[in-house]
Amino acid sequence: MDQAFKIFVVEDDEWYRELLGYNLELNPDYEIKKFGTATECLAALHEQPDVITLDYRLPDMEGDEVLRRVKDFNDQIEVIIISEQDNIETAVGLLKQGAYDYLVKAKDIRDRLLNVVNNIRKNASLKTRLDDLQKEVGQKYSFEKSIIGQSSAIKRVFALLEKATITNITVTVTGETGTGKELVAKAIHFNSKKRDQPFVPVNVAAIPKDLVESELFGHEKGAFTGANIRRIGKFEQAHKGTLFLDEIGDMDLSMQVKLLRALQEKEIVRIGGNQTVKTDCRIIVATHRNLMEEVKAGKFREDLYYRLFGLPIELPPLRDRGNDILILAKSFLKSFCKENELPDLSLSTGAQKKLLAYNYPGNVRELKSVVELAAVMAYDSEITEDEISFGTNDALPDILTQEMTLREYNHRIIDLYLKKYDNDIKIVAQQLDIGQSTIYRMLKEMKE
Numbered sequence: 001m002d003q004a005f006k007i008f009v010v011e012d013d014e015w016y017r018e019l020l021g022y023n024l025e026l027n028p029d030y031e032i033k034k035f036g037t038a039t040e041c042l043a044a045l046h047e048q049p050d051v052i053t054l055d056y057r058l059p060d061m062e063g064d065e066v067l068r069r070v071k072d073f074n075d076q077i078e079v080i081i082i083s084e085q086d087n088i089e090t091a092v093g094l095l096k097q098g099a100y101d102y103l104v105k106a107k108d109i110r111d112r113l114l115n116v117v118n119n120i121r122k123n124a125s126l127k128t129r130l131d132d133l134q135k136e137v138g139q140k141y142s143f144e145k146s147i148i149g150q151s152s153a154i155k156r157v158f159a160l161l162e163k164a165t166i167t168n169i170t171v172t173v174t175g176e177t178g179t180g181k182e183l184v185a186k187a188i189h190f191n192s193k194k195r196d197q198p199f200v201p202v203n204v205a206a207i208p209k210d211l212v213e214s215e216l217f218g219h220e221k222g223a224f225t226g227a228n229i230r231r232i233g234k235f236e237q238a239h240k241g242t243l244f245l246d247e248i249g250d251m252d253l254s255m256q257v258k259l260l261r262a263l264q265e266k267e268i269v270r271i272g273g274n275q276t277v278k279t280d281c282r283i284i285v286a287t288h289r290n291l292m293e294e295v296k297a298g299k300f301r302e303d304l305y306y307r308l309f310g311l312p313i314e315l316p317p318l319r320d321r322g323n324d325i326l327i328l329a330k331s332f333l334k335s336f337c338k339e340n341e342l343p344d345l346s347l348s349t350g351a352q353k354k355l356l357a358y359n360y361p362g363n364v365r366e367l368k369s370v371v372e373l374a375a376v377m378a379y380d381s382e383i384t385e386d387e388i389s390f391g392t393n394d395a396l397p398d399i400l401t402q403e404m405t406l407r408e409y410n411h412r413i414i415d416l417y418l419k420k421y422d423n424d425i426k427i428v429a430q431q432l433d434i435g436q437s438t439i440y441r442m443l444k445e446m447k448e
Contacts, residue, residue: 004031005121008052010041010066011082012059016105020053020082023110024117038066045073051100051120053113056083056090064094071098078120080113147180147187148331149324153316157184160313165192170308173286175315178363181286182246184313189242194282197241202234205247212255214271217262223272235268238281248308249289249300260304283308318360318367325355328364332371333383340406345375350385358390376409379433411446414439 007030011017014036021034033049035041038061041052052070056063067079078100083090091102101116103109147154147161164171165188173181182201189199207215214223218233234243245251251259262268263283267276285308294300318325329347337345347355351374360366370390374383404412417428429436 005029005051005124006031006033006047006049007117008041008044008049009034010036010038010052010058011055012036012057013055016055020109020113023114024053027114029121030117037061042066042069042073045070045077048074049077050124051078051080051117053080053082056081056085056094064097067094067097067099080116082109082113147183148328149321150327151316151321151324153321154324157313157315160311161187161191164188164311164313168192168194168282170282170310171284171313172291172309172311173284173313173315174291175286175288176317176363177288178365179315179317180364181288181315182244184315185242185244185246185284185286188284189244189282192242192282194241198238199242199244200234200238200281201244201246203246205250209252209255212251213258216259217268217270219271220273223270227272230270233268233270235262235279235281236277239279240281242282242284245283245285247287248285249287249291249294253299253301256301256304260301260307263304263307283310318363323356325360325367326352328367329355329371332368333375336372336375340375342375342406343381345378346382348382348384351383351388354385354388376406376413377432407445411442414442415446 038058081102086104218231374387421427
């Protein structure tokens with residue numbers, strides 16, 4: 001921690017007060033202030049101490065009253081009660097009231113007090129780090145940083161996102177595959193009042209139908225073969241936070257009934273159990289399907305549709321976002337070069353025109369893959385039109401969905417081209433515009 005750790009020592013016995021203060025002052029990171037009365041201590045609370053060591057019996061006020069006033073002022077201040085009496089009932093009462101610990105004045109008080117204060121400081125450091133991470137996450141998912149673009153279509157999305165953060169209304173995010181539906185859900189959560197609570201995503205389409213109930217509601221030990229322990233479901237994990245149900249349109253009809261009940265009653269029952277578990281979480285759903293058409297086709301329950309509808313946010317396809325294509329491409333290019341320690345790359349005029357002219361059936365996700373592949377294949381500091389590939393080799397964009405080092409990317413590309421051209425190194429060298437010796441070197445590295 002950058003600033004001193006501030007400790008108030010409150011003790012009416014001057015000798016004992018000096019003893020406690022001296023032992024704590026041995027740590028140069030601790031800033032100690034000593035008080036002989038509760039009144040003096042309470043008057044200085046505006047200095048925001050981190051810890052108060054509090055004699056339980058003071059001449060002007062009882063320890064439990066001082067503790068109450070400290071916690072009323074700032075419940076983040078930790079209070080260590082120090083007493084001459086080893087009274088379990090009193091100790092338990094004070095701990096319930098919010099005291100961090102109860103120490104008896106004894107020969108080992110010095111070591112015990114130092115251990116307790118050190119533990120408080122470690123916890124404070126962890127809390128500071130956690131708060132910093134929360135701020136970092138909040139910044140990462142701010143609307144302007146997480147959803148990049150300036151088109152009128154995306155500005156309409158921004159306006160709806162602002163409304164979605166004000167209340168806990170259910171949100172339905174629709175749009176083609178690759179438009180960034182989960183990113184939008186995270187942006188809503190981390191900009192809402194629930195930002196400090198869990199965000200729990202579930203891709204319904206990725207879970208086998210017979211496992212969806214267990215995934216959402218959990219199960220008890222012995223509920224079915226292989227259920228060796230109790231498992232908490234996503235609803236319980238998301239308690240007080242946000243549950244994001246991606247590809248909700250793929251949910252089986254029988255499971256839709258159970259989901260509807262869970263949403264209406266705000267409670268679930270684990271598989272194999274009898275006890276109801278109360279749940280309180282915000283729901284955000286997403287789908288690439290037209291749910292109303294699914295309702296008409298009998299594939300999605302109408303009552304569930306209206307229960308989930310809430311605030312609809314439709315994400316525009318990339319082809320309708322105009323110059324956002326170049327804004328996104330440059331952002332992806334900058335991030336990829338930084339992550340892989342590559343020199344900065346730019347897009348030539350020809351490359352930009354080619355990017356703008358394409359239809360992007362895979363939307364933003366496809367653009368990211370195209371740009372990252374171009375960065376890998378770039379010969380100079382400027383990416384040319386010829387280095388922009390829209391999947392003429394279908395396997396190439398797919399490799400960019402995996403996290404690999406630049407060296408691993410190069411090896412994978414060589415491997416794909418060798419398979420495509422029947423291991424003809426001469427043709428592969430011509431296609432990739434590199435020397436045959438480079439390919440032989442990479443093949444040797446791949447075998448090592």
